[in-house]
Amino acid sequence: MKKQVIQFLKDNRERHLQELEDFLKIPSISALSEYHDDTVRAAEWVQQELGNIGFHEAKVMESDGKPVVYGEYIADGNAPTVLVYGHYDVQPVDPVHLWDSEPFEPTIRDNKIYARGATDDKGQVFMHLKVMEAVISQDEKPPVNFKVLIEGEEEIGSPNLPKFAEENADMLKADLVVVSDSALVEKGKPTITYGLRGLAGIQIDVKGANSDLHSGEYGGGVVNPIHALVKIVDSFRDENNRIQVKDFYRDIPELSQDERDALAQVPFNEDKLKSDLGVSDLDGEEGYSYVERTSVRPTLEVNGLYGGFQGEGIKTVLPNEATAKITCRLVPDQNPDHIVEQLTQHVYDNAPKGVEVEVKPFDKGKPYVTPFDHPVIQKAAQAYETVYQNDTAYIRGGGSIPIVAELDRILEVPVVLMGFGLPDENLHAPNEHFHLENFDQGMETLAHYFYLLGE
Known part of the structure; x- marks a missing residue:
């Protein structure tokens, strides 16, 4: 039949x-x-x-x-x-x-x-x-x-x-x-x-002065929200691309040797991928292969970063606000709610003085x-x-x-x-x-x- x-x-x-x-x-x-x-x-x-x-x-x-x-x-x-x-x-x-x-x-x-x-x-x-x-x-x-x-x-x-x-x-x-x-x-x-992988995301809004400011008159004397946001974003990972958020890796079990062996059998051509993507190098968490980094390890990525003048040419302003959108891909047994809490606390712990910072949670999935x-x-x-x-x-x-x-x-x-x-x-x-x-x-x-x- x-x-x-x-x-x-x-x-x-x-x-x-x-x-x-x-x-x-x-x-x-x-x-x-x-x-x-x-x-x-x-x-x-x-x-x-x-x-x-x-x-x-x-x-x-x-x-x-x-x-x-x-x-x-x-x-x-x-x-x-x-x-x-x-x-x-x-x-x-x-x-x-x-x-x-x-x-x-x-x-x-x-x-x-x-x-x-x-x-x-x-x-x-x-x-x-x-x-x-x-x-x-x-x-x-x-x-x-x-x-x-x-x-x-x-x-x-x-x-x-x-x-x-x-x-x-x-x-x-x-x-x-x-x-x-x-x-x-x-x-x-x-x-x-x-x-x-699961998902956990936040939006970070940084606000400075109550309006855009002339960068000649105020630059160097008032905190620039974009600079503040960049400092926060830079604090998320170290030089080996390990995520610095407290307890981020807490619940992740060790990968079994059987799984690592199975993942090692997955076809992967690094040179072809670099050529297809038009990049000179790949990057990621130290100690793991590309296949492991993109499947069984968690990530934290900036999906959007914006603020200030976006038009053609230049406008010499010190912007009054800046925003970043962040998503994490999660692996068993990470809990999206816990990760969002830790991300939020990390942002507040690393926020410079002189600006107001607000964190909004969004997409979550186990x-x-x-x-x-x-x-x-x-x-x-x-x-x-x-x-x-x-x-x-x-x-x-x-x-x-x-x-x-x-x-x-x-x-x-x-x-x-x-x-x-x-x-x-x-x-x-x-x-x-x-x-x-x-x-x-x-x-x-x-x-x-x-x-x-x-x-």
């Missing part, structure tokens, strides 16, 4: 691509209020698609934010139940002038489909929908039961989904959660992301990790290797999907991250795209996985 399912996917490829284009045309940008109606339209599109492919139940459900789509197909009460999580919302498209084609007019070039959401995450969500359609239509007794949870706020940190999941935990009950919202480490290399020798992880690797004919790499993702840790906590089942994107597909950037090679092989991999789970 598995062969019939895979053949169905091949026979219907052109129809699937047309349907994917219809999905990608919806500008479901969750961060911008003017696109609210489009996010609702995207939710309704997913609901209708679930009905079309034969789900017993498909509904758009209210949350405290954007609507959530839930669906289920229960074929056999004794079979394993898979909950597929994904998101229909997408990032803003600015700067538009850097796109080679319209962000919401999908275009196929060089066997890649270009559009906002192509790889993050509409394209990968759509793959699951089509594989489930193939299984339901071709197999009278599907190997697993399907449940689907597709949200519309992942790109703004999933602020309302944890509450929704807690209130609907019985409805969402499953044996495992499968998420396709990540990438292979390189083309043709199966990759399972068995952990994700880190997540599943043992990579878990049976559902190993079956995912087996499915990948059957299709890609290559060994699986096991990595911890450097980014954050905050809801993954919440689903793990609420549902108490393993979460398997089976991504099919590639690192260079410009997610969150102009010219986002998805390689159709992975669109095809990814659906075949998912089909194999569902049947392996059924065993």
Whole structure:
């Protein structure tokens, strides 16, 4: 029966691509209020698609934010139940002038489909929908039961989904959660992301005099908020890039040798990366490899630093305020709330006299990790290797999907991250795209996985 399912996917490829284009045309940008109606339209599109492919139940459900789509197909009460999580919302498209084609007019070039959401995450969500359609239509007794949870706020940190999941935990009950919202480490290399970093962020506002001042009349005699802010920012790390915030590393367990060995097997070409990025050197915390620094070690980065005159030419002012935005990527078992508290205290402890400093917390999310020798992880690797004919790499993702840790906590089942994107597909950037090679092989991999789970 598995062969019939895979053949169905091949026979219907052109129809699937047309349907994917219809999905990608919806500008479901969750961060911008003017696109609210489009996010609702995207939710309704997913609901209708679930009905079309034969789900017993498909509904758009209210949350405290954007609507959530839930669906289920229960074929056999004794079979394993898979909950597929994904998101229909997408990032803003600015700067538009850097796109080679319209962000919401999908275009196929060089066997890649270009559009906002192509790889993050509409394209990968759509793959699951089509594989489930193939299984339901071709197999009278599907190997697993399907449940689907597709949200519309992942790109703004999933602020309302944890509450929704807690209130609907019985409805969402499953044996495992499968998420396709990540990438292979390189083309043709199966990759399972068995952990994700958490997130903690703050904004630092520094205010000086009650207005901008003439730098000739007041410079040298009044504290410049930008100088004060730079001193605060510089205090965060030492010369070896070790973060100086009190207790920042307190809760982090030692990395096991098995994990370090597995990470050492992840393909990495330093010279190629430097060339691709246009930089002369890489940098990071002393004592760790690049792969470790970007996956299993915590970070503190300045995401924005501004104040004073920003226009063309020069304006000789001493600005009255300056702002920095800081985010930390966290690893198990760091607590985002604790880290924000420590960051805030560090800022106040290092603030120069003569200015007022305010710290505002924002994005927070817990880190997540599943043992990579878990049976559902190993079956995912087996499915990948059957299709890609290559060994699986096991990595911890450097980014954050905050809801993954919440689903793990609420549902108490393993979460398997089976991504099919590639690192260079410009997610969150102009010219986002998805390689159709992975669109095809990814659906075949998912089909194999569902049947392996059924065993």
